[in-house]
Amino acid sequence: MSVPGIVQSRLDGEQVAAQVSLGGEDALFVTPSRTLIYRADGLLSDESVDEYPHGAERIEISEGRRKSSVSLDYGIEGTEKFKIPSNRLYEALHPVLAGVLNAADVTGPDETVKQTYQFSELTLVITSDRVVKHVGAAVWDQDFEEFPFADVTALEVEEGNVSSQIIIESDGRPQRIKTPSDQTREVRERIERALLAYHDVASYEEFARAHAEAEEHADAEGTPDADDEPASENDPLAGGGVDPIEANPPELDDNGAIIDDDADVTTGERVEETADEDPLAADADGPETDAGENESDPTASSDAEQSDAQATEETTETVAQGGSAAVTESSAENTESADADGGFAESGFEPASSSLREGDTEERLDALTEMVERQNELLEEQQRTIETLIEELSRGR
Incomplete structure (x- = not known):
């Protein structure tokens, strides 16, 4: 893994002694005197680097199911904390602890x-x-x-x-x-x-x-x-x-x-822990399934008027999910055409309209299919955005 330019500009002549991936392009870099947390450019934040000096008096950790935190206590100067994915906690803690022990002269420079x-x-x-x-x-x-x-x-x-x-x-x-x-x-x-x-x-x-x-x-x-030396009374x-x-x-x-x-x-x-499922990811599949059902039933009845009524109902449902209102208006014109035939208007039955030719029905179904496919593309794009957000949240953003 290469060292990003923004991290290199903060090294001040020091060498990177260890680095740990935190998921995606995010990473932890350890130098002899500091720990650097690099966050890549994403939907929730811009590219950044945070520094945590190793001159701490104590280290504490707080483990969570998805995210954990590492706290560095600097005494009267306060406490600094950074978050990392729980499945990378101990991999990252090892070089940080080594740096703190070295800064406290518990270990030597060549140790x-x-x-x-x-x-x-x-x-x-x-x-x-x-x-x-x-x-x-x-x-x-x-x-x-x-x-x-x-x-x-x-x-x-x-x-x-x-x-x-x-x-x-x-x-x-x-x-x-x-x-x-x-x-x-x-x-x-x-x-x-x-x-x-x-x-x-x-x-x-x-x-x-x-x-x-x-x-x-x-x-x-x-x-x-040593065994021959007299035992001291103060030696427990x-x-x-x-x-x-x-x-x-x-x-x-x-x-x-x-x-x-x-x-x-x-x-x-x-043990690697997986991120919680985002409920939005599950919901995004619902409209796509309904759209597929609309496309798969072009002819539900031999009667042309019933076919037109079903097309109108499906078009209305599509409009509720973000489709075009133009198809609803087209279906309404077919209904008005059927009512204009006075021979059956008062008998309770509706005749098959002569204007509903096979070519017109296919044309409307093609338009409906095109809208459904467009909606599916939008849903897929939305799904990709949601997955990107989930990934960034799981990396401690």
């Missing part, structure tokens, strides 16, 4: 955000250098923990039926991350890949062996092991050897889903 996860109130960010763990109502704020890969010595999993725990041993102490069991394997593998790439080893066995050799070398030189982990599980972990049901929270999903696994 890459590999993956983000959100399990209820737990946000987990895997970068090329560390694992960042945040628990709170916001996707991210200043209250977070980080486990640099330089300090990681082991990576294990304690499996459970509903939820499991990934154990990251950092600085000799195990740190626990509770995840739904059906996603634990994916999270563990992504952490392992980033860990092995950081230490430049091909397998976890090689990593574990290198770490064991380093410990043996340290023991041979008389370096005291001195007696147990492991960190306690989160005080308020997210509740999970038997299927591994977070209870009462729809945010238990990963960046790459989102």
Whole structure:
């Protein structure tokens, strides 16, 4: 996807680090310092670009069935919000969160955000250098923990039926991350890949062996092991050897889903939601069907006068749907011609008018057919306009 000229003019020398399509020609562009929302020219708005700096203290999201919003809280400077289609929310949130973490110096300038996860109130960010763990109502704020890969010595999993725990041993102490069991394997593998790439080893066995050799070398030189040091009275982990599980972990049901929270999903696994049907789209088909019925019944009776009466009735219906009044006037002249024959005027019967020749009937039917076809073209044009409006509304216009 190319960068529109109006976006290029707002880059101020920065490079586009990531871009996400928001449907149609609309797109989200992320630079090191800002997020740019591009809206293409459409029926509801002109071409535009909105900027959202990454220097935010926290990010919050609000999910809807069709549209979702991302809010950036800048503290005393206020809050900025932008809307995007719900089926693109987490794809767009990933680079925005990476930009905010970089602006807050949580990640370094050369550090890459590999993956983000959100399990209820737990946000987990895997970068090329560390694992960042945040628990709170916001996707991210200043209250977070980080486990640099330089300090990681082991990576294990304690499996459970509903939820499991990934154990990251950092600085000799195990740190626990509770995840739904059906996603634990994916999270563990992504952490392992980033860990092995950081230490430049091909397998976890090689990593574990290198770490064991380093410990043996340290023991041979008389370096005291951490287990030999006296336990501190103020250390809550001195007696147990492991960190306690989160005080308020997210509740999970038997299927591994977070209870009462729809945010238990990963960046790459989102269910696409379709837009609501516009009632105008259904209504637009009605007149077209009626017009087709009018065209398909040119001769309903052998009696010429009854045929003319039916043509008059159909013409009146066509006029009610936007047709020409000229056909109604033509049908009225046929009725007057029939009344002018005095032989049957008082008997309650109407004779077949001699003026209703076969050529005249065909001529009127051709005119009626032409009007119906024109009306169908107008309805199709209206349908295309409605579909364009629905598409723009679904993209958060």
